[in-house]
Structures are given as C-alpha cells and as structure tokens.
Amino acid sequence: MAxxxxxxxxxxxxxxxxxxxxxxxxxxxxxxxxxKVATAIGYTxxxxxxxxxxxxxxxxxxxxxxxxxxxxxxxxxLAPLDDPMERVLQLGHSYIGFANDHPHHWELVFEHxxxxxxxxPQWFRDKVRRMFALVERELKPLAGNRDSQAISRGAAxxxxxxxxxxxxxxxxxxxxxxxxxxxxxxxxxxRNYLTGFRTNGSS
Amino acid sequence: MAxxxxxxxxxxxxxxxxxxxxxxxxxxxxxxxxxKVATAIGYTxxxxxxxxxxxxxxxxxxxxxxxxxxxxxxxxxLAPLDDPMERVLQLGHSYIGFANDHPHHWELVFEHxxxxxxxxPQWFRDKVRRMFALVERELKPLAGNRDSQAISRGAAxxxxxxxxxxxxxxxxxxxxxxxxxxxxxxxxxxRNYLTGFRTNGSS
DNA sequence: ACCTGAACACCGTTCAAGT
DNA sequence: ACCTGAACACCGTTCAAGT
Numbered sequence: 001m002a003x004x005x006x007x008x009x010x011x012x013x014x015x016x017x018x019x020x021x022x023x024x025x026x027x028x029x030x031x032x033x034x035x036k037v038a039t040a041i042g043y044t045x046x047x048x049x050x051x052x053x054x055x056x057x058x059x060x061x062x063x064x065x066x067x068x069x070x071x072x073x074x075x076x077x078l079a080p081l082d083d084p085m086e087r088v089l090q091l092g093h094s095y096i097g098f099a100n101d102h103p104h105h106w107e108l109v110f111e112h113x114x115x116x117x118x119x120x121p122q123w124f125r126d127k128v129r130r131m132f133a134l135v136e137r138e139l140k141p142l143a144g145n146r147d148s149q150a151i152s153r154g155a156a157x158x159x160x161x162x163x164x165x166x167x168x169x170x171x172x173x174x175x176x177x178x179x180x181x182x183x184x185x186x187x188x189x190x191r192n193y194l195t196g197f198r199t200n201g202s203s
Numbered sequence: 204m205a206x207x208x209x210x211x212x213x214x215x216x217x218x219x220x221x222x223x224x225x226x227x228x229x230x231x232x233x234x235x236x237x238x239k240v241a242t243a244i245g246y247t248x249x250x251x252x253x254x255x256x257x258x259x260x261x262x263x264x265x266x267x268x269x270x271x272x273x274x275x276x277x278x279x280x281l282a283p284l285d286d287p288m289e290r291v292l293q294l295g296h297s298y299i300g301f302a303n304d305h306p307h308h309w310e311l312v313f314e315h316x317x318x319x320x321x322x323x324p325q326w327f328r329d330k331v332r333r334m335f336a337l338v339e340r341e342l343k344p345l346a347g348n349r350d351s352q353a354i355s356r357g358a359a360x361x362x363x364x365x366x367x368x369x370x371x372x373x374x375x376x377x378x379x380x381x382x383x384x385x386x387x388x389x390x391x392x393x394r395n396y397l398t399g400f401r402t403n404g405s406s
Numbered sequence: 407a408c409c410t411g412a413a414c415a416c417c418g419t420t421c422a423a424g425t
Numbered sequence: 426a427c428c429t430g431a432a433c434a435c436c437g438t439t440c441a442a443g444t
Contacts, residue, residue: 027319028316028319030316033435033436033437034436034437034438035435035436035437043409043410044409044410044411045410045411045437045438046409046410046411046438046439046440047408047409047410049437049438049439050408050409054437054438055437055438110370110374110376111314113231113233113310113374116230116231119375120375128376153387153388153391154391154395156368156371156377156388157364157368157388157391157392157395159367159371160364160367160368160370160371160377160388160392161360161363161364161367161392161396162367163367163370163371164362164363164364164365164366164367164368164370165359165360165363165367167313167363167366167367167370168359168362168363168366171313171316172322172323173313173331174359174363184356185356185359185360185363188356188357188360189360189363189364189396191399191403192357192360192395192396192397192398192399192400192403193364193392193395193396193399194395194399195395195398195399195402195403196394196395196396196397196398196399196402197395199398199399199402200394200395200398236416236417236418237417237418237419238416238417238418246428246429247428247429247430248418248419248429248430249419249420249421249428249429249430250427250428250429252418252419252420253427253428257418257419258418258419
C-alpha cells in the first residue's frame with residue numbers, strides 16, 4: 001500500500017488516467033470503475049476523490065486526452081497533402097482510422113453522458129470545436145464563393161456523415177447493410193457530398 | 204405484493220417492458236435497473252429472471268419495440284408523398300423527428316452494447332436491416348442506371364449521415380459547431396449527397 | 407496533511423426455501 | 426409451479442478516524 005506523500009497529486013492523477021485508459025482500451029468502458037482504477041495504482045478508492053470530482057470527471061479527463069490524440073493524428077496525416085480535395089478526404093479517413101484503432105476510447109468520447117441538465121465544461125467543448133474548425137478550414141478552398149454559414153453547415157454535414165459511419169461500423173450495423181468497406185463508404189459519402197456542395201453553390 | 208398466478212408470463216413481460224420504457228423515457232437509460240423495473244410492477248427482482256434472460260435481454264426487447272415504432276413512423280410519414288426526392292428526404296426527417304421526440308429510447312437502441320464478443324440475435328438485426336432496406340428502396344428511383352451495390356452504398360451513406368447528425372445533435376455537439384437548425388442540416392446533407400450521387404453516376 | 411477503511415445506498419444475478 | 430427473500434460479488438460516494 002502506498003504511504004502518504006509517496007506521490008504528488010499530479011502524479012496520482014497521471015497514474016489514475018493511465019490506469020483508466022488501459023482498462024478502457026482492454027475491456028471497454030463498461031469495465032471501468034473507480035475501485036478498479038484505485039486498486040490498479042495502489043491506492044484506496046477514497047484517494048481518487050481527492051484528485052477527481054467524481055467518476056464522470058475522471059472520464060471527462062480521459063476523453064480530453066483522447067480528443068487531443070485524435071486531433072494530433074488528423075494534423076499529422078494532413079501535413080503531407082497538397083490537393084484541397086485530398087486534404088478534406090484525408091480528414092475523414094483519419095477520423096475513421098482513429099476510431100478503428102481505438103474503438104473503446106473513441107466510443108467513450110461520444111457516448112458518455114453527464115447527468116441530465118449538466119453540460120461538459122467549456123474547455124472540453126473547445127476541444128470538440130477545434131476539431132470541427134479543422135474541417136471548416138479545409139473545406140474553405142473547395143467552397144467557391146459560398147458564405148461562411150454555408151461552409152459551417154458543410155463542415156457539420158461532412159463531420160456528421162463520417163461520424164455516423166464510425167458509429168454504425170463500430171456497432172456492427174453496417175455489415176447488416178451489406179457494405180463492403182468502411183473506407184470506401186467514407187470516400188463515397190464525402191465525394192458525393194462535396195460534388196453536391198460545389199454544384200448547388202458556387203456556380 | 205403480487206401473489207402467484209396473478210399474471211401470466213406474457214402479462215409480466217408486457218408490464219415489465221412498459222415499466223422499463225417509462226423509466227427510460229423519463230430519466231434516461233442510466234436510471235434503468237432490474238430492481239426498479241421489478242418494484243414498479245409489484246414483483247421481486249428474481250421474477251424478472253423468469254421472464255428475461257438478463258438485463259441486456261430486457262433492453263434488447265425494449266429496443267426492438269423502439270425500432271418497430273420508428274419503422275412505423277417512417278412508413279406513415281412517407282405514405283402521402285409522391286415525388287421520389289421528397290420521399291427520400293422525408294425518411295431523413297422522420298428519423299430525426301423520432302430521435303428528437305424520444306431521445307432516450309433512440310439513444311439506447313444505438314448505444315447499448317452487448318458483452319464483448321456477443322452479437323445481437325438475428326431477429327434484432329433483421330429489424331435494423333428492414334429500416335435500411337426502406338432507404339434503399341426509396342433511393343432506387345433516383346439512382347439512374349447505377350447497380351445495386353452502388354445503391355446499397357448510397358443508402359448506407361445517407362443513413363450514416365442522418366444518423367451522425369442525430370447523435371451529434373443529441374450530444375449537444377452541433378451547437379458547438381454553430382449550426383442553426385438540425386432539420387436544415389439534414390436537408391443540406393441529403394440534397395448535396397444526392398446531387399453528387401446522381402452526377403457522379405448515371406450520366 | 408494525506409490517506410484509509412468502513413459505511414451507505416445502491417447494482418446484476420442466482421437459487422434454496424416457502425406457499 | 427410460481428415467486429420470494431436472502432445471499433454474493435460488485436458499484437459510486439462520503440467522511441470520521443488514524444498516521
């Protein structure tokens with residue numbers, strides 16, 4: 001058992017988040033519990049409540065780290081590309097790729113619900129917004145003379161579409177639909193949408 | 204307390220499902236528990252296990268009823284329309300409308316996860332497939348000379364897109380994105396996608 | 407000051423025992 | 426035969442008590 005002052009609050013926080021991430025990655029979010037996390041880092045469950053407000057708070061912190069990693073991956077895989085269309089398509093592929101590589105973490109970000117009436121804190125909402133802004137930015141060069149509201153809507157539509165594919169794919173509901181490959185579906189969704197976006201707008 | 208043979212197995216089943224639906228509708232799926240359902244129908248928790256395999260099974264039955272209602276609503280709202288494009292768009296609006304009217308029930312259908320490795324039973328997958336087939340059928344008149352695989356893919360893309368909008372809207376992540384109205388986003392997604400679908404394909 | 411350990415009010419699931 | 430009630434192994438959260 002850990003004695004007092006073995007670790008700083010910050011160290012305990014980091015240890016707890018890593019333990020939680022391991023549990024989630026290996027067994028899914030249903031296997032996550034305050035008691036398991038505490039045991040995994042050699043502390044009592046009470047100690048977690050000195051560092052986190054409650055379990056929802058801990059999950060929010062885990063989700064923030066997941067969003068950071070997702071954002072970093074999107075930026076990274078975008079970097080080598082020049083063609084505007086290719087760049088937008090790559091955003092979708094990166095998103096799907098991440099969801100596929102880390103399904104449990106990805107699920108938790110979008111399926112975790114705070115108690116009714118509670119909203120995620122602003123710093124968390126900003127991380128979501130940042131990802132959305134990335135789509136908007138890459139969509140702009142394809143948008144011709146469409147105004148910024150149209151671009152926002154286009155980005156939201158694209159993101160929703162890719163997101164929906166991820167969800168249904170993870171839930172196994174797309175095999176039901178007889179679809180061969182998730183990536184080809186993503187490509188089809190984005191390309192067709194963008195064709196319509198450009199056709200119905202700029203000319 | 205209920206005495207034995209007060210109700211048939213079928214009656215208990217129906218009472219339990221209704222009680223569960225009420226709990227979910229009013230307080231969300233997190234408030235659902237076997238004990239609460241049992242108490243609500245005047246039986247002991249053990250009794251539920253004579254009628255349902257376990258809590259996952261009870262949830263599956265609730266979800267099946269939700270899918271039936273969603274499907275019925277889509278058919279109903281489709282009936283008065285003639286124009287093929289309007290019909291496809293209506294499917295999206297019905298889907299969003301249902302999710303908006305019954306957010307907790309709708310969420311449970313797509314967020315409930317069976318234990319790792321377990322798949323939903325065939326009869327449940329068929330209910331999902333049936334909804335997908337509806338989209339396929341309505342897409343066909345717009346598909347020109349595209350083959351059935353392209354139509355399947357188109358239906359999957361459309362459904363994914365609308366589904367993603369629902370998820371993000373329910374999670375409150377679309378306000379973050381600065382989108383005015385969910386319905387207009389849906390319309391934009393579907394119209395632009397369909398424009399691309401027809402442009403890139405039939406001609 | 408830091409952490410524990412026990413308590414409280416819940417869970418899902420099982421099954422011997424009662425009627 | 427049908428249902429109960431208690432048990433088991435878990436939960437999240439709190440907080441007096443120990444070091």
